[in-house]
Amino acid sequence: MNLLRKGIFALLLTGLIVSSCEDDDTIVAPNEGNAGTGLTEITFPSHAITVKIEDGDGTIVTVRPQGLGVTSYVVDFGDPNSTDDVITITEDAGTATYDYPNNIEEETYTITITAKSNKGFTDVVQTRNVTVEHKLTTLSSAPLSPTILDENVYAIFSDGIEIDGAFTAYTNKLSSSIFDGDDAEYNEVEVGDIKNKVIQYSRLHSTISASITFDPAIIIADVFGTGTSADYIHLDLHSVHDIGVDKVKITMGGKTFEQTLENDMWTGVDIDFASEGITQIDEITLELGTGGTANNEATLNVDNIYLYREPLSVPDFTFDDVASDYDVTFTDASLLATSYSWDFGDGIGSSTDANPTYSYNDDGMERIYMVTLTTTNFINKPTSITKEVTVGGPAGPLNPEILKGDFEREGGASSDDTNIRNAWKISTTGNSNPFGTSSDGSCIDYEGTLGSKTRGAKWSGSQSANPDGTAVPGDTRYAYQAVTLSPNEDYIFEYEYAIKTGGAETNSVVASILNGHFSNSADAVASNALVKHVGTEAKGKFSDNSCSGGTTMKLQFRSNSVGEVAIFIYAVTDVDAFVDNVKVYPVE
Template structure:
């Protein structure tokens, strides 16, 4: 038996005269012009070797040959057709027949009858062939889904097309059986980037394709427990000459029909909520009511996926001001169609987009967990929660200056005043017992305390730049209330007898810095060059020091820094550095 699939095939019947000397030799017939003529017709058996070829179609061609034959009658064995019997009258002629493609597989008996015009009996030969019709390949595919990956669960889809390639979906339904129905199933690759497309053929009559799922798809939990899908999508395509023009789709107990345009991909979306579909056990595809199935009755399907509308992304900001019990909230959400605020005090709520809420003014500092819940246009919710602090002490921040009294004689005190990177000496100053006679709280007991000291070998250049390896800079970053007036206070002293250029330079820098050269080159919020040389703090009955109070306004973020160095050829001292809100 011959098995023939997807191609045009020729069965050649050849004539032969068997030699007496060699029973296996096949030679050409010799016609006699003077003899008595043939006494019978000869007709060898039809070859029975299997033949395979590529290409679409299920056409078989017969080319019989023999001796003493006037004509051949070829019956291709299709019992459902009256056009399958063909007569060949010319020498070495052929007969062809295109077998139907509407059955998945068929076995036929081909009968060739050789006839003589000399009155000899007919000679008959037969062969059985099995025909497996091929599927006409689809040449194009629909565009890939444009929905974000996290909002898609693919049943059959390569993924998202990007720069000529496919990015596979990470979310894929498992346990799907595409060959569950009685239609013929095939999967082909289309185009340069080999997009995969599934094909179903033989969708005649009640023949149906079926995609089954084990376990069944529960719509409410497609994206995780309680995270439901909104729709199912299918892309459908058929060439009417070899396909179907109308498709019936059944899923979740509901049936839908889609009319197809010839050789055009058509997208179908089904709304689970409006159709009341809660579970999908299988998807069946068959010929639609009053639809026409032609030839192979092939349907191409791609991009079968479940998807949801993108959820809203809630976000908000608020004006957090100390001691202010009235808070204005600014919505910054995306894809939101409605808003629901819970202000966290068990009382207040709002549906405004940008509400202002007044908390209870009891003079105490309180923290509330404020929740904004937003919905997308399908009314599905998402939320965000932030902590909002109101009330408490009024006024600007009063910063703590670490070791502003310089009283400790250890590394912790020096470390508090170091800048991370310096072109001078990594130590911020020398430590000295010749500090101010005043304590950090302003009391004066007539005896000196510890302080910071710069000697001539630790001085900066006159422009403030560092002498490599020598110059020492005292630096400390602090954070204040933004755009607020403050007082920068400190005491300095310079030993007498030096040059008139001797000075102690102290400033508040406009920001935080990690490099001493950048700090020197920056524009300070306030700065002072102290040149009074009245000796050590303790000289002349503790009158050697000079107290400086400089007012400045903090910047818009409140990030500033204290920066102190000396330009001197005599010892210079600093003590009791403070920053506090201006009165």
């Protein structure tokens, strides 16, 4: 609230003696001074009070009391939500001004004026009821939601990312902000059908400012933790000129910026920390810009205050090293890369091409080189990846043997189920068995011949994983088998699956080739697969519908630089699901 001396429009309560805003006359009885020489009591009639309400805003009220024998007045403006609404007047014919909240459209307050004397006279109390009317500032629009990926945003004030008419909250969001700091009046409003929250600061007249403070301060170099910095800060600003401001001054990190606002249009402001030399933000101050104009409530709307980083490039590459061939072509598979720097690992070769071909020294020996690709993003921040590249050596890709890929017992012995499970077991937070063996396998045997149904792997609804693949402790079952292939060769991952009908539409069998070998299921689930398929075809068991219940999948992938991959299978289902005839073989 602001204590001001303003008199634009006067609501004059009639009486014998009144005064105007421009008039400093006082009430003086004949032959007596205002101090009340010879008086025996305070003379303070109710009609000796002038109340003025400011035009155009409607919340600023000025009270001017007058009387005889009075040395001070205590004016209580009757605002139940404030402790700053009691003002003492010690000067003759002085005034008290109070700024009521402007987020209330209409309210009646009781103003109490107590006349006091230092001559021992009894206090005299007068009251006035005043109705404050204020046209609330409404917003017809809100700024667009940020298009930056969530992991690259650190929000100070924002509802989040808008998706299909709803907001998804940011993963990174500051919770130690104080938005109603300083002298400006703070309010939050909701805009539009999805109730986008927007800050409103009012009273940005003259030197009155709004201040957003942070405790602890924001350290730019560690915004995202573990020493990961932000590159910019963004603010969306808006004002309707006839009730707001046309220019805003923004101060943070020891730097000041000016922004001119178009009438009733949102303006985005982005500040580059590196170019401005800002390393820490203790507070953000918003005030009327230099040479700017503030009208009526001087309201500024603010939304989407967030720090963000330019997404780092994600370097990746493949290569077509051929056995006994020392010429290797590297193919860029990076994301968001703006430049390339190759180190071919032999201490000699380098390149800045996106897709270089490099000739290693042909000494007739198989050699392994550690090749590093460094890429930069839009603001030249580097990121690197290193892979093993083998040149020379024997020809032809390995054709691996998949243990128990047909899930059949040897010699029909039921005890062989344990051997089948052991071939597919991985340490897990789920059940120690990877699946239940079943006689309801595929009607096609491992050699591809159609006949009667064979054995297969079975997952019941109680053995399902969570939708994101993580384990339900004690229940979820995973099938896992480590496989060693020729490095950087194209392979086919083949398997059959079946899902009983009548379950949820989201039921699925998830099968993937993992990039590496793993010792526990949690790491396997969290890893990036070389190839992955989520099968949702529910045609019944393999043997249903004249043995047409199964679905055959053939997925092509390229092995990694060391040839170490793994087969990983699980189910997300509330009905029985089956897998059979799992194979991995080179592309012909």
